[in-house]
Amino acid sequence: MSNYVSEWSLTRRKVFTNCARRFSIKYLTNNIQKTREYSAPRWRSPYDVMIISTREVFFQWLKDLHNNVIWTGKTIYSNLRFKIITNLYKFNSQNTEGIKPDKDRLISNGYARLKTLLRQPLIRKLSSGEIREWSFHERTGVVTFGHLQVYCSPDIVFRTANKWHLVRLNFQAERKQPYLDLELCTMLLWSKGNQYMPNLESKFTIYGIFFLDGKWYQRRVIPSQRMLQETKQLLEKDVHHMNVLRDYFYRTSNIDTLPLTKSPMYCKRCPYKTNCPVFGDRQDDFNKP
Numbered sequence: 001m002s003n004y005v006s007e008w009s010l011t012r013r014k015v016f017t018n019c020a021r022r023f024s025i026k027y028l029t030n031n032i033q034k035t036r037e038y039s040a041p042r043w044r045s046p047y048d049v050m051i052i053s054t055r056e057v058f059f060q061w062l063k064d065l066h067n068n069v070i071w072t073g074k075t076i077y078s079n080l081r082f083k084i085i086t087n088l089y090k091f092n093s094q095n096t097e098g099i100k101p102d103k104d105r106l107i108s109n110g111y112a113r114l115k116t117l118l119r120q121p122l123i124r125k126l127s128s129g130e131i132r133e134w135s136f137h138e139r140t141g142v143v144t145f146g147h148l149q150v151y152c153s154p155d156i157v158f159r160t161a162n163k164w165h166l167v168r169l170n171f172q173a174e175r176k177q178p179y180l181d182l183e184l185c186t187m188l189l190w191s192k193g194n195q196y197m198p199n200l201e202s203k204f205t206i207y208g209i210f211f212l213d214g215k216w217y218q219r220r221v222i223p224s225q226r227m228l229q230e231t232k233q234l235l236e237k238d239v240h241h242m243n244v245l246r247d248y249f250y251r252t253s254n255i256d257t258l259p260l261t262k263s264p265m266y267c268k269r270c271p272y273k274t275n276c277p278v279f280g281d282r283q284d285d286f287n288k289p
């Protein structure tokens with residue numbers, strides 16, 4: 001049995017709100033159960049591989065930009081192509097349900113996504129040198145907040161005059177984002193664990209840059225003490241609900257009685273499709289193109 005859930009991240013939150021079964025297999029079962037009973041946990045759909053790869057290449061680009069190494073369009077394309085092809089192998093996506101992924105389509109989709117991101121006004125200010133003081137971060141560092149371990153670092157941090165700006169990028173946003181502002185405000189918790197950052201909400205501006213329906217959007221939030229309070233409550237509530245699910249899961253010991261997603265699209269990219277009851281009960285819905 002796994003311990004009580006004490007970790008929060010945006011990915012966990014999204015999986016939890018979309019499908020209890022998927023969340024339970026990913027975060028509540030141990031690895032032995034995973035490999036024995038469910039499909040390979042390292043599998044990713046080709047579309048997800050494209051998103052992961054595009055993000056990775058963007059960070060390579062950022063790293064080089066930070067070292068004053070400028071990429072041409074050709075460099076971007078060849079790096080992305082290489083990353084997508086190697087990640088398709090890494091995530092066992094070379095042959096998904098007997099269908100070979102259309103690599104050219106994935107590469108051109110990722111390339112278009114990356115090129116438009118580089119034209120996004122805030123990112124342009126970085127590449128043109130207009131913003132001079134900046135850094136980038138991988139979301140691997142954890143912040144302890146009370147009894148919770150929170151993964152909430154920004155992707156990019158920059159400073160202008162006496163203001164700090166925290167930026168998070170989302171390479172594939174969901175259409176409905178009712179808690180977007182509070183989710184973005186979790187970056188403030190990261191700043192509180194950083195000794196070089198000020199301890200005042202008024203010193204920060206927060207940005208979410210996200211891709212949806214073929215376009216990049218930017219959301220700007222001026223945080224307040226109240227928002228920070230609501231953000232902490234959101235984390236507490238999320239982790240509480242995850243533990244309620246955990247208790248239920250261990251009481252029933254049956255993963256297939258857990259609530260399933262309502263979205264057929266979400267299932268298409270799920271690594272735990274094998275043996276999922278959704279393909280029994282709602283086969284027709286889920287086979288629609």
Ligand code: SF4
Nearest residue numbers: 019260261267270276
């Ligand atoms: S296939 Fe769909 S319903 Fe089944 S676990 Fe995955 S997301 Fe949930």
